Amino acid sequence: MTAAGVVAADHLSKWYGQVIGLNDVSVSVPPGVTGLLGPNGAGKSTFMKLITGQLKPSKGAVTVLGEPIWNNPGLFARIGFCPEQDAFYERMTGLEWVTALVRLNGVGDAQAAAMAGRALEQVELTDASHKKIGAYSKGMRQRVKMAQALVHDPSLLILDEPLSGMDPIARRKSIRMIKEWGRAGKSIIVSSHILHEIESMTANILLINQGRILAEGNVHQIRDLIDEHPHTVYIKADEPRALAREFLTQDDVLSLKFEDEAVVVQTARPDVFYARLTELAASGQIGAIHEVTSPDDNLQAVFQYLVKA
């Protein structure tokens, strides 16, 4: 472990009764954008909760920006956290909600409203800022969560599955924003169970599985492994059959099936597939795409391979 990281864990463990959430993790997260990659249940959320002071380590220590995070609320003036859960005060507008939360950072009413307005502008939600959050689409809800995380201009942003459920265009916008914040000098830790999402934001990753950090470093080293396993994508759209027709013409699509108003695709080349999906969504030829999610079965297979190796 090095002391220079924005987040440093030293033999960090967390267990819930008999269940181990995180097991003896020692890691130092460098400044810049870092991806935390792992399947569901790998320990990502436990790690995220420990580095945001929501959980107390069972063993070991964790410091954020050089200070212990547990019971240290002052540190949150320098941290912005976008949680995974889709939970809001639904009756508030986006502007009211972000304003109310940044007021908790000790700023006055007028300044809070101005800061909230700027944050919503950064996530391209200015037009919807006076709408109730309950009326937001999934992508807008994800972006308003990001707005509350960055509204006070923190030096460290912690984003837990920020692209989950977004449509392709919102996903592309969000990836661009995260990269811009990274270029602007913010340190960002972003978790996902989808490699290509992380890859599109940063080359620096932490691989986590079964409560342990399996690897840290450059994403390209495991990229080939991922490509050897089919990648499953669930797409909820107005016209799933039209989408399926488009996909069938592509070599990388291995299989297709329909579920309610969605199409589930298996592809051998996720990067190519997602790029084409984004283009299709932007062109508007196949109706609206509401949600894109990826089960983590394929990533789980890679992790099993890594563990065996």
Add this chain to the structure above:
Amino acid sequence: MSTPPLWSSATRIFDLSLGQMLWSRRSVFLGILLGGPVALSALIAVLTRTSLGAFRINGAPVAGPTIFGMIIWLLYIRFILPILGVFYGTSLIADEVDDKTITYLFTRPIPRSAVLLGKYLAYLACTVLLVLPSVVLVYFLIVPVGGGSIAAAFPSLVMDLGMLIVGLASYGAVFSLVGARIKRPLVVGLVFAFGWEPTVLLFPGYLKRATVAYYLQALVTHEMPQDSAVSLLMQVFHEVPSVATSLLCLAAIVALTLWLAGRAVEGREYVLEQ
């Protein structure tokens, strides 16, 4: 930006929480519950002016101010105050945990105890806004029954309103501690309010000092009708501390339970279900 002080943070949480609390389903339900005494009072007022004549207990006519006192004691102090305290107090943090919105509050540069304190203040404002209009309506409906004077009984109304605010503050603080420390706070709260309190109040000795109702009853100014079940009940309650002692003890209960609840929230992990 430095960490805002506890009180300033609590007032901001209060601002954020009051609207949510006022328009919650719980407030709508309890608002309907508080319509009960008003409806009962309206019924008594109508019946005494038409078919029933004077309101009687054991054959003796009872004046409006006395009926009002009985309603305050039996419905508000012994039932509505504990109910409001249990349902709101135990859920101050639990609601945010259930809604998974607690993360947004606990990842801001404010002490966790400020979240509890701000929500407690919002509870107090919300319940005062629910209870006081109901009591005032009951007052205007009931006091004129049997020739009672609204003007003459007005000081008693003001004291009742003050006593109800003290009661809401006390029960809310006690049950916020129950909510912060205990896994099934609603059950424990209901057992405390409707099992422990009425039971120990019936027995002589020191146990009753471990209740809120013991101190609240000292603040009740109303005289009860004699030679009735209610008067017998009141005789049992006769052993009451002075008003000053009661206020001091209730203030201590509020301060101590809120402090303990704040400590519990500071040290507790909240694991949200995925």
